[in-house]
Amino acid sequence: MSFDTVAHNRSRQQFDGVSSVWLFGYGSLIYKVDFPFLEQRPATIEGWARRFWQGSHDHRGTPDAPGRVVTLISQPGAQCKGMAYRVSPEVFEHLDVREKNGYLRFTTAMTFDDGGRAEGLVYIATEDNAAFLGPASSFDIASQIARSSGPSGPNREYLLKLAEALRTLGDDDPHVFELESHLL
Numbered sequence: 001m002s003f004d005t006v007a008h009n010r011s012r013q014q015f016d017g018v019s020s021v022w023l024f025g026y027g028s029l030i031y032k033v034d035f036p037f038l039e040q041r042p043a044t045i046e047g048w049a050r051r052f053w054q055g056s057h058d059h060r061g062t063p064d065a066p067g068r069v070v071t072l073i074s075q076p077g078a079q080c081k082g083m084a085y086r087v088s089p090e091v092f093e094h095l096d097v098r099e100k101n102g103y104l105r106f107t108t109a110m111t112f113d114d115g116g117r118a119e120g121l122v123y124i125a126t127e128d129n130a131a132f133l134g135p136a137s138s139f140d141i142a143s144q145i146a147r148s149s150g151p152s153g154p155n156r157e158y159l160l161k162l163a164e165a166l167r168t169l170g171d172d173d174p175h176v177f178e179l180e181s182h183l184l
Helices: 006-010 091-098 138-147 155-169 174-183
Strands: 021-025 039-056 067-087 103-112 117-125
Touching: 006 091, 006 103, 021 091, 021 103, 039 117, 039 155, 039 174, 067 103, 067 117, 067 138, 067 155, 138 155, 138 174, 155 174
Parallel strands: 021 117
Antiparallel strands: 021 067, 039 067, 039 103, 103 117
16 A cells, blocks of 8 residues: 655646745644745635544554544635745655655645735645545544554644644634544
């Protein structure tokens, strides 16, 4: 079973002649910024809901005991708040490896908190990727997060840091906060 999407992502967009690209982060990219950026701005994307439906075999779990991390699920009328970063195209050399466990880069329209708009890229783990775990009850998801750990640390840390970052952004994400309440 292969989860590695690095080569596929590197063929998805061409950056020739481009000096910067907007990147939308909605999970660990909000609070774990381990890449250089030129600018960062809170932003929202339309039609997507954040869900802990993606397995993490390489960061917050192991191949035998995957953790759960967020991906985006298409949902008409939904809004997903996150952080947008203007980055140089070279940053994707690092991010494609970081997000290799089933995530593909897609283009998305973003609205900044000041009302401005831009097009950017977002990593989404779609339902057809090998690491996709899909829906489960909030109790079952929280239980899996509570017992999972991987090279990047305990899965619970991912959930708690994301919840804290979303509060800082002023976002009310019922899915994330319900999982947090089960975990605590």
